[in-house]
Amino acid sequence: MSPAPGLQIALDTFDLPSALGPLQKAAPHVDVIECGTILVLAEGFHAVRAVRALFPDKEILADVRIAEAGSKIARMAFEAGASLVSCVAGASMATIEQVCAGAAEFDGEVQVELADEWYDADRARAWRQAGVQHVIVKRSRDREAAGNLSWKPEDLGRVDELAGMGFTVTITGGVTPTDLPAFAGHPVGIVIAGRSIVAAADPAAAAAELKRAIEEVWP
Incomplete structure (x- = not known):
């Protein structure tokens, strides 16, 4: 049986102090720290350097959406x-290949984020052949804002298909513990939570609750 997915915290605040406060509380319960697009745009790569200095042993994603x-x-x-x-x-395949070459030089990894309305299996296979290891299946922020909080059968099918190609599949989009049972039996590799941890009154408790829910759905 596949191991339980890892938990990734998404830091999408407008400044570094607002990210680091919740992160330092939640960090014992998370596996991957995401310096989100908004944070990196606001603070630059200083945000990544600061998080790396504080957490030298954690996986860190720079969500720069190249x-x-x-x-x-x-x-x-x-x-x-x-x-x-x-x-x-x-992104063009030339760009994807450049990023993969850079990742190989630094012993890093590459993730592609699928848009809500975008998917092409042949292109995904080309990413995998180029060296991309991770793919995100997401419920977009705009879809959430429109009140659509469901995960569709095609989302679950996409998880299965991409995992079958050899990707580590990440799910994101306002994920809470109540969302996770919908993915039971599906090969999810990483679960991302942002606001539900970062904006929580007790970030450590919120992260621990998500971690417990992951372990219950993927025992």
Whole structure:
């Protein structure tokens, strides 16, 4: 049986202090720390360097959603201490290949984030062949804002198909413990939680609750 998914905390605050406060409380319960797109845009790669200095043994994702200039942005992220970098699904294969080459140089990994309405299995196979290890299946922030909090059968099928290609599949999009049973029996590799931990009155308790729920769904 596959191991239980890891828990990833997404830090998408507008400044570093607002990210580090909840992170330091929740860190014992999380496996991957995500320096989110908003945080990196607000603070630059200083955010990644700061998190790496505080947590030298944690996996750190720089969620920079690379679309172009793949080799340059990937190098900046890995030099700052990232373990993983993200690319958008619409990036060209040339860009994806540049990022994968940069990741190989730094012994890092590459993730592609699927847009809510975008998926092509042949392209996903090409990513895997190029060296991409991780793919995100997400319920978008805009879909959540519209009140659609469901996970669709096609979401679950996508998880299965991508895992079958050899990817570590991550799920995200306002994930709470009540969402997880929908994924029982599916090969999820990582569960991302952002606001439900970062904005919680007790980030450590919120992260611990999610970790327990993961272990119950994937015993």
